[in-house]
Amino acid sequence: MKWALVTFITAATVVLVALAWLQSGGLQQHAMFSAATPEAAVRALMTQVQSHNFDQAYAALDPSSNTDLSSFVQDVAGSNSSLRTYSSLQSVDVSPLHADNDHAVVRLRMTWSSAVGSLDDVRDVNVKRDGSVWRVVWPKPAFQAVPPQVVSVNYLRWEVIGRNTSQAWGAQDVDSPKVRITSMNAISRPGRVVILGEVENEDTIPAYLNVNATLLKADGSPIDEEGSFDLISHVLLPKQVSPYRIDFPGVRLDSVKSVRMDARALLVPASADPVIAATNQAVSKDGLNRNVLKGELVNQSGRPVNIAQVLAAYYDDQGKVIWVSDGYVDQALMPQVPVPFAVDIPDDIAARLKNYRVLVNHYSRSSS
């Protein structure tokens, strides 16, 4: 009886110590420092990044990595209130591309979850053997520094003075901006109906815009009503044209007789700044062999843009909008610094597209 109690206490102590070790990340640390394969080394590194253990992740990099801790953290965790700083690493896919005795190349696909959906970051990373373990070579990210300077910003800004509600009925007021849906196209996609097209702010003042669509049956009764949500540029400056896309999941196109469109515009304060150029756009394949529209965004103003969204409209040979897609950029747009972007294009659309147009939505933390 006496020995049984001693044995039980000893076993319980061992179990608790093991649990504590596991909880404190001991397994991952063990995996990292005993990474027997290149893929295991990359997975272990990403486990540390996922846990925000950036010091330990940096310590596990191969010494030939020419990056410093600050650049490494900025690369994987983001900076300047970019979308990456609000994201968390959801999952990691690792696939070997090449391997020999001392060196390997591994394709790393990081899926980050954010408030605007998941974002993929695909990189080919080098892994080197270091004795009995493998270590990841993380190159120093090529962040372009903005030289110290003063940038004058004198773009127009619109403010709104509304009608005093205490004034009599019929008192002078300012009308909402006039917007016009210039094109609308209903297409069938797997498992859904999609309404897409373009809308123009025809007015001389900025508009805050929402486009809604209602699908109607043959008897005029509604099937479903949806809005464009974030697949539109909500703030449109005078004469600016935005694509829009409205998805109706679970609806078949042959059940739709007609579509009722509703573009609602509000008068809002807005600024003509910043101006963002989308340069060097081209349709190509990405690392996962998907069709993408790639390019670079250049913030031409003096104020950083924290979060940017690329909206792309694709046209067929008759100029009809056949698809609208979007993609968020997880880096902040610093003035004059090109930042790459990539937007997915479905394979069937890529085969038919003749032309495309890119528009950039932006959010700046200090903007009002």
Next chain:
Amino acid sequence: MSLLAVCAFSTWGFAGEIHAPANVQAGHAFSIPLEGSGQATFYLIGPDHVVKRSVNLGSDLQIEARDVRAAGHYQMILCDASCTSTNFEVKAASGAHLSFFLHPSRVPVSTPNSIDATAFVFDRFFNLVLTPTVVDFQITPATGTGFSRQNSTRDGVTWLRLDSTPHEGRVQVTAGLNGGAGNNAAGNVEEARVIQQVAAEACALRMKVEQSGNTVTLETDPVRDCSGNALPDGTIVSFTKVDQAGRSTVDTPIKKGVARTQFSVTGSARISIACGVVLGNEVALNGRSGGKS
């Protein structure tokens, strides 16, 4: 018992019928004779309030001006041992206020039937005046001579449709009650509204190109509509360049009348320009420094 009955009859007399006047104007006091003797209770039930008052039969009942301010259907009830009632209508007084709507607040130039001016005529108690009343519309553009039109209301409202003029700027439209024929307003009543005539779509949109090495600077001519009005600053002009590096686009706001941007060019390039749904000229660069066709 008989004494009580006498007392009761002496306090609550015998009321005959009550007769309301045929025409009552809002805010005008009037009196009606009450037949019978003794006391009774008088009720006046109007569209917006109720009056209860003890009255002496056999004398005139004075209806105060404040009790008939609201136009509409009224009921008078006189009760003693039994109740009698009558109905009458109070009509709006002469026009003293205008509610004036000018729509829209901005309108592109040279657009037919684009301006709506609508006036509602109310009396001094804000009753809608249903009798025909003449409203003067004075239109005063920023440039050029103004003009006026007179319209008579029908069921309290009158309206006017106007074309916008070819020149941008403010247009003041004033609606007035001038106390003229058909109008009993005591004095002039005016309501002024302003409409902003703005430039229409861009017309003959053109850009010029200056090339310096691999950089081209693009600048539009002053962006104007077909009537020669300058499009306001902040209007978006889209530049698109296609060269060996791919396609580049930038939406630039007009500043001081022109839109301006820069592109890097790799080899030969085609550059186009648009403002809204209006396309401008296209420039082809042949790849040599400074060369264009």
